[in-house]
Amino acid sequence: MSERRTEEELRSQLLAAFPALEGRIRIARARRVWVEVELPAFRELFERAVKELGFTILCIITGLDEGENLGFIYHLADWGGTMLNIHTLAPKADPRIRTVTELFPAAHIYERELVDLFGAKVEGLPSGNRYPLPDGWPEGQYPLRKDWDPAVLDAPLEATAGGDTTGEGA
Amino acid sequence: MAKMSIPIGPQHPALKEPESFLISLNGERITDVAMRLGYNHRGIEKAAENRSYIQDLYLIERVCGICSHSHSSAFIQCVEEIAGLEVPPRGKYIRTLVGELERVHSHLLWLGVAGHEIGFDTLLMYSWRDRELVMDILAMLTGNRVHYAMNTIGGVKRDIDEDQAREILKAVDTLEERTKYYIEVATHETTLIQRLSGPGHISKEDVLKYGVVGPTGRASGVGRDARRDDPYAAYPELDFKVITDDHCDVYGRTLVRVGELMEAYSLIRQVLKKLPAGDIAVKAPRRIPVGEAVSRYEAPRGEDVHYVRGNGTDKPERVRVRAPTMANLQAVAKMLEDNNLADVPIVIAAIDPCFSCTDRMVRLDKGERVGLGPASESVDWGSLRKRGIEWYRSQGIDFAELNRKFEVRG
Numbered sequence: 032m033s034e035r036r037t038e039e040e041l042r043s044q045l046l047a048a049f050p051a052l053e054g055r056i057r058i059a060r061a062r063r064v065w066v067e068v069e070l071p072a073f074r075e076l077f078e079r080a081v082k083e084l085g086f087t088i089l090c091i092i093t094g095l096d097e098g099e100n101l102g103f104i105y106h107l108a109d110w111g112g113t114m115l116n117i118h119t120l121a122p123k124a125d126p127r128i129r130t131v132t133e134l135f136p137a138a139h140i141y142e143r144e145l146v147d148l149f150g151a152k153v154e155g156l157p158s159g160n161r162y163p164l165p166d167g168w169p170e171g172q173y174p175l176r177k178d179w180d181p182a183v184l185d186a187p188l189e190a191t192a193g194g195d196t197t198g199e200g201a
Numbered sequence: 202m203a204k205m206s207i208p209i210g211p212q213h214p215a216l217k218e219p220e221s222f223l224i225s226l227n228g229e230r231i232t233d234v235a236m237r238l239g240y241n242h243r244g245i246e247k248a249a250e251n252r253s254y255i256q257d258l259y260l261i262e263r264v265c266g267i268c269s270h271s272h273s274s275a276f277i278q279c280v281e282e283i284a285g286l287e288v289p290p291r292g293k294y295i296r297t298l299v300g301e302l303e304r305v306h307s308h309l310l311w312l313g314v315a316g317h318e319i320g321f322d323t324l325l326m327y328s329w330r331d332r333e334l335v336m337d338i339l340a341m342l343t344g345n346r347v348h349y350a351m352n353t354i355g356g357v358k359r360d361i362d363e364d365q366a367r368e369i370l371k372a373v374d375t376l377e378e379r380t381k382y383y384i385e386v387a388t389h390e391t392t393l394i395q396r397l398s399g400p401g402h403i404s405k406e407d408v409l410k411y412g413v414v415g416p417t418g419r420a421s422g423v424g425r426d427a428r429r430d431d432p433y434a435a436y437p438e439l440d441f442k443v444i445t446d447d448h449c450d451v452y453g454r455t456l457v458r459v460g461e462l463m464e465a466y467s468l469i470r471q472v473l474k475k476l477p478a479g480d481i482a483v484k485a486p487r488r489i490p491v492g493e494a495v496s497r498y499e500a501p502r503g504e505d506v507h508y509v510r511g512n513g514t515d516k517p518e519r520v521r522v523r524a525p526t527m528a529n530l531q532a533v534a535k536m537l538e539d540n541n542l543a544d545v546p547i548v549i550a551a552i553d554p555c556f557s558c559t560d561r562m563v564r565l566d567k568g569e570r571v572g573l574g575p576a577s578e579s580v581d582w583g584s585l586r587k588r589g590i591e592w593y594r595s596q597g598i599d600f601a602e603l604n605r606k607f608e609v610r611g
Binding site for chain 2: 059063087089108160162167171
């Protein structure tokens with residue numbers, strides 16, 4: 032393996048492309064770099080990281096309930112073992128993000144989790160079976176939001192129309 | 202030839218775990234695969250937010266029954282990073298030792314399953330017999346065969362002594378000899394080679410595109426291994442090869458796994474030889490500071506990724522788990538394309554899937570579960586059977602005739 036890019040080198044590369052990130056890049060330890068970015072600038076940063084900075088591995092997408100906002104962390108990795116974790120926020124009132132499946136076709140499963148468990152709206156998400164909640168899961172119930180209480184399920188629920196294809200909810 | 206769709210699962214014919222594949226066929230050839238997952242969803246991520254870090258350790262270990270140490274290590278590495286704890290060298294070595302023993306038990310288990318899926322049950326009997334050796338070693342070291350509970354925040358819970366080390370080395374010698382025999386079988390036995398060569402082909406480009414991890418990716422020539430690339434525990438001080446292969450099919454995945462068994466034996470011997478003296482753990486605080494960390498761990502099936510966010514209390518704000526099967530399943534549809542229907546079980550088994558890992562989260566204790574009846578009551582055989590019949594009917598398959606024939610009387 033060739034010389035590993037240091038975290039400081041990565042910081043300079045990011046700052047050269049996005050001066051607005053000044054003060055928003057945190058080097059937690061060797062191989063761990065965290066970046067905070069506003070939602071409108073997220074896409075460009077993400078694409079640059081993937082296409083130009085060599086972060087061609089998407090490890091996971093983490094959803095977070097951060098009060099007024101939903102948080103999203105895209106955990107990217109390069110082939111030298113460095114992880115670039117890009118954190119962005121979208122207001123809960125309209126938690127709209129764009130899919131990254133054009134760059135990572137397998138990411139749809141992580142995005143479906145954001146939809147089911149956090150109520151995120153992912154624009155451009157290809158159609159397919161929901162994941163991971165069952166078909167017929169009540170509308171508007173997002174289990175990983177902090178204010179969600181399993182007690183809501185104690186009341187008898189009307190089964191809503193099922194999801195796409197399995198017919199399980201029928 | 203007429204096109205048709207065949208539902209496979211959620212009661213899977215090959216694996217003892219539920220998932221559902223809707224397979225479209227043109228004659229015998231597969232044209233498309235739609236997957237439905239989530240049947241094993243247990244609400245672990247949500248549950249972890251309501252428990253203390255120590256309780257979570259036991260919970261996270263139960264994400265998977267096979268790679269329990271992998272998940273607890275990936276989780277604990279995050280917690281230790283947030284808390285700024287440095288695990289003593291001896292603790293790191295013992296973690297690595299258990300991790301490699303786990304890899305041996307998982308790969309031998311896989312070898313048996315793969316043998317079974319292709320009708321080579323002698324291989325199943327042989328490899329599972331040998332696997333008992335490593336299970337006994339794990340039970341001796343930790344007290345348990347599967348959920349070892351060896352990790353604790355700041356290190357490991359049990360030390361090992363010289364008698365135990367001797368026993369491990371004895372078992373490893375036998376296992377190595379047995380594995381050499383399996384390598385001999387895998388490289389010379391014509392029936393096995395011909396049955397496994399071809400099915401489940403995935404190119405290197407597709408492995409990169411779909412983010413395939415673990416032995417499945419390495420069998421298509423992608424040398425990605427968190428132990429080397431993003432090292433943790435004692436791996437930076439140990440010498441090992443990342444096994445790759447370029448067959449890109451089920452046969453390649455077999456060769457990679459038997460190769461990794463040999464590397465695991467070498468790693469176990471190195472750990473026991475170099476095992477440093479000293480403490481096995483440092484004392485950890487009950488409250489973990491505000492902070493976040495992400496860690497990767499090379500589990501037997503591929504890369505586990507865990508993310509933890511602490512909020513200064515004794516309970517985490519958020520725990521996120523990604524098991525390797527979650528990453529690999531996305532590529533299964535690609536692997537099955539243009540294969541024969543009869544190859545479905547071995548192709549799916551060849552990624553060594555673990556659906557209980559893949560689905561984790563939403564625990565329901567009581568009350569009306571949509572379409573399932575009261576969750577707190579046990580489901581009797583009759584209603585379970587009725588539900589199964591209705592589900593299959595909704596998929597276009599009617600067992601009415603057969604049901605009349607095999608009516609349960611009583």
